[in-house]
Amino acid sequence: MLPTCLRIHLSQTSRHLRHALQCRYYAEQSSPGETQRIALVQGASRGLGLEFVKQLLDKPNQRVIATCRNPDGAADLQNMQSGSDGRLDIVQLDCTDEKSIANAASQVSHSHQHLDLLLNVAGILHVPGKMSPETALSRVNAQNLLWNFHINAMGPVLVSKEFAPLLAKAAQVSGASKDRPAVIANLSARVGSISDNELGGWYSYRASKSAQNQLSKCMAIEFARRKQNIAVVMLHPGTVDTDLSEPFQKNVKPEKLFSRQRAVDQLLGIIEGTTMEKSGSFIAWDGQSIPF
Numbered sequence: 001m002l003p004t005c006l007r008i009h010l011s012q013t014s015r016h017l018r019h020a021l022q023c024r025y026y027a028e029q030s031s032p033g034e035t036q037r038i039a040l041v042q043g044a045s046r047g048l049g050l051e052f053v054k055q056l057l058d059k060p061n062q063r064v065i066a067t068c069r070n071p072d073g074a075a076d077l078q079n080m081q082s083g084s085d086g087r088l089d090i091v092q093l094d095c096t097d098e099k100s101i102a103n104a105a106s107q108v109s110h111s112h113q114h115l116d117l118l119l120n121v122a123g124i125l126h127v128p129g130k131m132s133p134e135t136a137l138s139r140v141n142a143q144n145l146l147w148n149f150h151i152n153a154m155g156p157v158l159v160s161k162e163f164a165p166l167l168a169k170a171a172q173v174s175g176a177s178k179d180r181p182a183v184i185a186n187l188s189a190r191v192g193s194i195s196d197n198e199l200g201g202w203y204s205y206r207a208s209k210s211a212q213n214q215l216s217k218c219m220a221i222e223f224a225r226r227k228q229n230i231a232v233v234m235l236h237p238g239t240v241d242t243d244l245s246e247p248f249q250k251n252v253k254p255e256k257l258f259s260r261q262r263a264v265d266q267l268l269g270i271i272e273g274t275t276m277e278k279s280g281s282f283i284a285w286d287g288q289s290i291p292f
């Protein structure tokens with residue numbers, strides 16, 4: 001809790017200034033030798049992204065940067081921020097817009113020295129009234145393909161490109177090592193596995209997640225070759241009760257439909273145990289490796 005005199009002073013300032021002062025206060029308060037862990041959740045307005053923010057904030061000594069397309073409309077994130085004691089920053093980022101990604105990276109690098117974790121969560125499977133996953137070749141079109149590739153495949157690699165310099169700094173600032181590297185965790189999906197594809201359909205979504213996996217694997221190889229302790233993992237959360245899966249849940253057995261809390265708890269466990277040796281892996285919610 002902030003001291004009363006500081007709280008009174010902060011109540012008389014604007015929301016943005018108040019947040020900046022709180023951030024500085026908490027950075028100065030962390031004990032010597034105890035470096036704060038810093039995570040950035042990309043695509044945090046709702047669904048799994050919002051739950052990642054919540055569970056990360058429950059950890060001691062953890063700061064979180066939550067990015068979303070429209071911070072002013074992200075009421076749940078704003079509520080979390082007001083109860084976060086200055087440990088949550090909200091930054092605008094649209095992963096389909098390179099300028100917006102670069103602006104977000106520049107903003108974060110002014111307020112933070114490093115990053116320990118980058119979670120690329122934003123993704124689409126359908127857009128209500130505009131796009132649904134293809135059940136037949138006759139329904140495939142360029143617009144759907146581009147839409148899925150833009151957000152699901154290009155988003156994570158373009159965001160990783162801009163934030164990689166901050167992840168690289170974790171080696172000096174928070175002691176990232178081979179056994180406990182900085183981590184880029186990209187939300188993939190089992191349906192992106194080509195060797196596991198026995199049902200077909202969902203052309204654009206499947207292919208965009210396969211492409212995301214290939215781009216992630218390239219990053220994993222490059223970081224290892226450069227001897228940078230940044231691991232890249234692709235994660236399948238299982239089928240989770242969110243807006244994304246909602247129209248497709250009727251054939252999912254209740255025990256196979258995870259709550260957001262359970263899914264995120266499981267994935268954070270996997271991220272926590274990630275080493276450089278595991279970098280480049282495609283991993284399911286239960287820790288099993290998924291073939292590409």
Ligand SMILES: NC(=O)c1ccc[n+]([C@@H]2O[C@H](COP(=O)([O-])OP(=O)(O)OC[C@H]3O[C@@H](n4cnc5c(N)ncnc54)[C@H](OP(=O)(O)O)[C@@H]3O)[C@@H](O)[C@H]2O)c1
Pocket residue numbers: 042043044045046047048049068069070093094095096120121122123124151187188189190236237238239240241242243244245
């Ligand atoms: N739910 C599942 O069963 C399941 C299964 C396998 C994999 N996944 C993967 O898990 C990830 C999260 O899915 P979810 O279920 O949490 O989905 P969700 O509830 O539909 O949330 C999707 C998130 O992506 C954001 N987003 C969409 N387009 C964006 C853009 N251009 N720039 C930035 N953010 C954007 C949305 O922001 P707005 O609020 O601004 O729209 C929202 O925060 C996805 O990558 C998905 O493919 C989910």
